[in-house]
Amino acid sequence: MDSRAGLQRRGAGGSAGGSPAGQPRRSRKQPPRPADFKLQAIIIGSRGVGKTSLMERFTDDTFCEACKSTVGVDFKIKTVELRGKKIRLQIWDTAGQERFNSITSAYYRSAKGIILVYDITKKETFDDLPKWMKMIDKYASEDAELLLVGNKLDCEVDREITRQQGEKFAQQITGMRFCEASAKDNFNVDEIFLKLVDDILKKMPLDLMRSELSNSILSLQPEPDIPPDLPPPRPHVRCC
Numbered sequence: 001m002d003s004r005a006g007l008q009r010r011g012a013g014g015s016a017g018g019s020p021a022g023q024p025r026r027s028r029k030q031p032p033r034p035a036d037f038k039l040q041a042i043i044i045g046s047r048g049v050g051k052t053s054l055m056e057r058f059t060d061d062t063f064c065e066a067c068k069s070t071v072g073v074d075f076k077i078k079t080v081e082l083r084g085k086k087i088r089l090q091i092w093d094t095a096g097q098e099r100f101n102s103i104t105s106a107y108y109r110s111a112k113g114i115i116l117v118y119d120i121t122k123k124e125t126f127d128d129l130p131k132w133m134k135m136i137d138k139y140a141s142e143d144a145e146l147l148l149v150g151n152k153l154d155c156e157v158d159r160e161i162t163r164q165q166g167e168k169f170a171q172q173i174t175g176m177r178f179c180e181a182s183a184k185d186n187f188n189v190d191e192i193f194l195k196l197v198d199d200i201l202k203k204m205p206l207d208l209m210r211s212e213l214s215n216s217i218l219s220l221q222p223e224p225d226i227p228p229d230l231p232p233p234r235p236h237v238r239c240c
Helices: 003-013 051-060 098-107 123-127 129-139 153-158 163-171 189-202
Strands: 037-045 073-082 085-094 113-119 145-151 177-180
Touching: 037 051, 037 129, 037 189, 051 073, 051 085, 051 113, 051 145, 051 189, 073 189, 085 189, 113 123, 113 129, 113 189, 123 129, 123 163, 145 163, 145 189, 163 177, 177 189
Parallel strands: 037 085, 037 113, 113 145, 145 177
Antiparallel strands: 073 085
8 A cells, every 4th residue: 555645544533643634723721911001090088979980991991880888998900901001090989987097098108099079969978078088198108199070970960069069179289180970870970990000101111121120010929918007108199
């Protein structure tokens, strides 16, 4: 028997180690590109203003009408791409009740961005803003990006705080942006977080090697049960 015929049959049938006839070869999956930056943002504000709803709308595109109050601190992670960079954003959602302040204050210092939220239908949540600014001035980094958000724009008919009032408060704070949003209607939610990340990136030297960023990026591991030592009070208060 001609040995060449045997070789041809083995090649046609795929028994010589090739892929089965008619089936494409399996290609190796490329590992996902690691994040260029790992940033932490914190959401603060009085109870019931919709902090958890904003976070869950952005990370999971979900909305719960009857969310349970956050106990202590919760967090979620979402990866976004901006300015040609891949960013893993860790978002900390803090409890609004005063009894949790001693716990939540420990998370301010690592935050590159702080979102301060009030409810446009509840004047008392707007009146609490100076209290939250004192927490920021006491515990947060001086270079943290600040964003004031008036939430629940879907309840316009019940509005108690005008847009002009929100803008005026933000203008009193150096570098603070202002925006109104609705977690329920998914209005301006992505814009809130993406603009905050974009403002943070503007301050960062994007040409540095990742190894050189080891001191400026944040771990994605959950914070320990015992909060880290708090930083000393900040010397300058940015609001009255």
